[in-house]
Amino acid sequence: MAEARITYPPPRTAWDRYNPIRLIGEVSETRYWMYLLLLPSALLICAVVIYPTLYGMQMSFREMRLNRPDLGTDWVGLKHYARMLADPIFWVSLRNTAVWVTSAIALEFLIGLVAALALNRNLPGSKVLAVLILLPYFLPNVVAGHMWALMLDPRLGVINDVLVHLGWLAGYKAWFADPSTAMAAAIVVEAWHSFPFFTLLILAGLKGIPIDLYKAADIDGAGPFAQLRLITLPMLRTVIAAAVILRVIGLVNSPDLLLILTSGGPGRSTQVLSLYAFQTAYKDFNFGYAGALSVVMFILLMGFAWAYVRLSKVNED
Amino acid sequence: MAQTRSRSRLLWDIVSYVVLIGLAIACIGPIVWTFLTSLKYEADIVTKTMHYIPPRITFDNYVKLWNQSGYPVLVINSLIVTSVTVLICLLTGTIAAYAFSRFQFRGRTQLMLGYLVVRMFPAVLMIIPLFIVMRQVGLLDSTFGLAVAYTSFLLPLFVWMLKGFFDAAPKELESAARIDGTTRIGAMFMVVIPIARNGLLATCVFVAIAAWNEFLFALMLTTSQGSRTWPVGLQLMVGEFQLPWGMLAAGGMISILPVIVLFAIVQRAMVAGLTAGAVKG
Amino acid sequence: MTSRFDRRSVLKMGGGLLAASALLPRAAFAQSTAINYWHTFTSQSEFAGLDEVMKLFAAAHPEVAVTQENIPNPEFMAKVTAAVVSGSRPDVTMVSSERFADLLAMGALNDLTDKIAAWDRRSDFDDVRFASISKDGKVYGVPAFTFVDWMYYRKDWFDEAGLAPPTTYAEFRDAAIKLTDPAKGRFGFGMRGGAGGQAYVINVMEGFGAKLMHEDGSISLDRDKAIEAVDWWSGLLVKDGVVPPSAPNDGFRQIMEAFQTGQTAMLWHHTGSFQDNAKLLKAGVEFATAAIPAGPVNRVSRLGYAYNTATKPETIDASWEWIKFWGEPDAAVAFLEKTGYFPASTKAAQDERISGNPLYKPAADTLGFGIPSPSFPGFAGWSESVVLPAFQRVLIKEATPEQAVDEMIDGLNQAIA
Secondary structure (H helix, E strand, O other), rough: OOOOOOOOOOOOOOHHHHHHHHHHHHHHHOOHHHHOOOOOOOOHHHHHHHHHHHHHHHHHOEOOOOOOHHEEEEEOOOHHHHHHOOOOHHHHHHHHHHHHHHHHHHHHHHHHHHHHHOOOOOOHHHHHHHHHHHHHOOOOHHHHHHHHHHOOOOOOHHHHHHHHHHOOOOOOOOHHOOOHHHHHHHHHHHHHHHHHHHHHHHHHHHHOOHHHHHHHHHHHOOOOHHHHHHHHHHOOOHHHHHHHHHHHHHHHHHHHHHHHOOOOOOOOOOOOOOHHHHHHHHHEEHHHHHHHHHHHHHHHHHHHHHHHHHHHOOOHH | OOHHHHHHHHHHHHHHHHHHHHHHHHHHHHHHHHHHHHHOHHHHHHHOOOOOOOOOOOHHHHHHHHHOOOHHHHHHHHHHHHHHHHHHHHHHHHHHHHHHHOOOOOHHHHHHHHHHHHHHOOOOHHHHHHHHHHOOOOOOOOHHHHHHHHHHHHHHHHHHHHHHHHHOOOOHHHHHHHHOOOHHHHHHHHHHHHHHHHHHHHHHHHHOOOOOOOOHHHHHHOOOOOOHHHHHHOOOOOOOOHHHHHHHHHHHHHHHHHHHHHHHHHHHHHHHHOOOOOOOO | HHHHHHHHHHHHHHHHHHHHHHHHHHHHHHHEEEEEEEEEOOOHHHHHHHHHHHHHHHHHHOOEEEEEEEHHHHHHHHHHHHHHHHHHHHHHOEEEHHHHHHHHHHOOOOOOHHHOOOOOOOHOOOOOHHHHHHHHOOEOOOEEEEEEEEEEEEHHHHHHOOOHOOOOOOOHHHHHHHHHHHHOOEEEEEEOOOOOHHHHHHHHHHOOOOEOOOOOOEEEHHHHHHHHHHHHHHHHHHHOOOOOOOOHOOHHHHHHHHHHHOOEEEEEEEEEHHHHHHHHOEEOEEEEEEEOOOOOOOOOOEEEEEEEEOOOHHHHHHHOOOOOOOOOOOHHHHHHHHHHHOOOOHHHHHHHHOOOOOOHHHHHHHHHHOOOOOOOOHHHHHHHHHHHHHHHHHHHOOOOHHHHHHHHHHHHHHHHH
16 A cells, blocks of 8 residues: 555646546545436436336326227326235235245345355365356256246156155155145245355355454354354344345246246136236236236335345445 | 353354355255256156165266257356446445445435335336336347346345445544545445445346346246346246256256356455455454 | 420320339339348248248248347237337237237237238138137238147047047046046046136036126126036046146146146147157057047037238338238248148148148038137137136135136136226
8 A cells, every 4th residue: 555655735737737547636625526426327227217216106096908999098096006906816915925024035045145154264165165166056047947947846856755765755746736834945046056155155245254353253262053142143234234235126027937847827826916916917917917916016015125224234434 | 261152162162164065065965966966867867766876977968068958158248248247236336335335414324225115126026017118118138228227226236235234344543544645436346345345246246146037027028039038048947837947957057157166266366365364454 | 296296195194104203113122122020930840931931932032121029929019018008119020819809909000901912812711710809890910820729638548448539528527537547547537727728618617508798798607607607617637537636727738738748638739739749659559639529519620710801001011012912822831841830821720731630630620610719809818817716716615616606706707808
């Protein structure tokens, strides 16, 4: 850092006055600096997202059935929202979404944390193990979904075969045909695919915790679990909070994996809100109702994020 | 005292190994199975008797995949989309994350939530209006347009994750530099970003993977072979009247190859950063 | 003299103009019109067939340049919807029968009635081929090929048990019961209860007399007959146990694999999957084909068509050249040779390669009595997002046939409201 050591204010020369680096340096000392830093990203996001979001929201207050032009596209107020309250499929989907998201997140976080803690011990060979453990995340959803469908297949599935050989199963099981196992199987696939997200994030966060803290705790005689509770988790608070919120949003909004594995079946036992909105829009062409479903998902997510940020105190130092 | 500590360390080392090896097997098992499947003839996959080791080996699936899917074009498109996305995120997101991490200002919490909010509206419903916007600005069916669309929902991910890493970077070094007369921007580029470079790398890797694997936007916003990405090409093999397991598995194997290469490079840089001891607070 | 000369010269000039104007469209084409073609072909054989047709077309019509663009089948409607709404539609789109009503209502299709009426190949096609692409006397497309519903059965197992292929639902159920043998891991029938299974539920309901669309144009579902049908069809799993327990999640892939791996004795699908089965089982020895059995009230075998339609009005003339080219026997037979898909043109279907093959006979017969699937705006959505889950709920014993049918009727009323 020696070369950065200059006396301030340095002597001004004619060149200095127009030196762009210097000018930016000066701007960076003004009180609007942080807003300037935020400007490019904020502009970009607004340019791409604002109009589509508003458009989607206004659809929810209109009659918008693309295959029924005879009905027009008039404003219908809260009609779609009223219908939703009385729609049993909405409530089933809401319940399934809650199960799907909480179980998947809990599983992913737990495995991710354990893996990160183990990797952070820097044991010989852990670099190779790290790469192996992170591999599932590199697979596209399309591939992960289809390959698990093959492995869990009631006729061709290797997992069934292994379980039968181990004596844990009497015969091949159709995991996705039984409502009592369909959701659980889908959650396992999702957790397998996405837990490395937590591992990598937590691992990177762990590297940033000063070792001195642990040394001090050792001297105080704190055991490993106490250290985890008192040092590690609090230090990782913001990283974990960000990871959880981002994953929740991803899980609530993307129907990819369930679309491949179950399409919401059997019956409606794996029907989640994102899938329902997708089907309403692109199978029933009822964009008004799909818009209303989306708005409700949006509000639920906002509520969750707001509460979570409050409770986890991400924004306090 | 010292002896019990080393004994408990040994115990935890063993536990760690058991956990890591168990997880590695669970992670790699399905991928190995995918690989084995990709070497099988269709008749050895769709069969009553389970073959753990392919009874006969064929590379036909890879050859067919190469000939049918236009793999090179698809992968180049994916690479372009991914790099542009990461680049835009780096340029605009790094400074935003820094601002959120280092400054207290009015509306900070609200703004941060605002960045998240844009990710919350279901993509399914945003697609048609986004389609209209892209068409009006002439970015429909182009790799750049797709990258811009990705940026809109990956940038929040980038900013939030990176903010966490900036938060974790000790503030003392930065304060020291500031006392020495460095400007804020100087401190940002010369002190904070180097300290948080592991986090920066990890964040870039996530954004890159997300962009590489994204399906729905890619499907909807591109049509021609010239701008279509790899996951869409992969999904196209799953026809209405066929599901070619061998080819699909081959596609899966090929699709992780570039990512593994990228990760190998990044991993080395990450390790180098760690051993340099930059993080010691 | 002068006046006569004048008149003659005027006539001459007029004739010249007429000839020139007749040439005009051709002249415009000479600059080569580019059109793009959206389709859902995926397999190698389908692409080989498409390539062949495009090659023949390029030789015959150098003035129209066709670019093909394949769209994943499950996301096809989403993609077309977005294209129509945003005004970036393709020139020509392949439309299967069940998608016609929704696309027409969306305003995606252009009227081709006059062009088809004036077409010299029109007489090669039976009128019924156009039934699923017509509304209110207007025709919107030309069939490219046909999928004929039929049944595949394990000939070796049937012979072994001394059974003949069933011709009625009752015989079908008997055969399924007789061929089910848990000890051998054999089931009588591979039911499609997962993705795509809605079509069979609707067919069986119609087989029991619960027709959806009535002569007077009204749409409704006869509750009692529908319940009887759902009870019988789901009963194959929940009462008779002649269907693999995986049925509630078995889509096309699974029923095919169940048949190909020797788990099931019978399979209902259409001609499109013949070659796939023939790859893994010996045609004529291990498996054979038969017409779909008749229901107690109606005989329901569907004829599904892939139509080519003009989706962009501006390029309709160039598009028409490509659309009608699929009706040329040369193109249809070239496509058949690569894919095994049945031509829609009656003339092409009389080709020796088809009529001479006994395995194709049930399909040729079905062409005589087969009927198109019901079609009205909202039908596809209702059948997929209401009928199928409701039926699955019966399969997993979460609902009774009565509850499921009530759910279907409610959904139907909402869809057509």
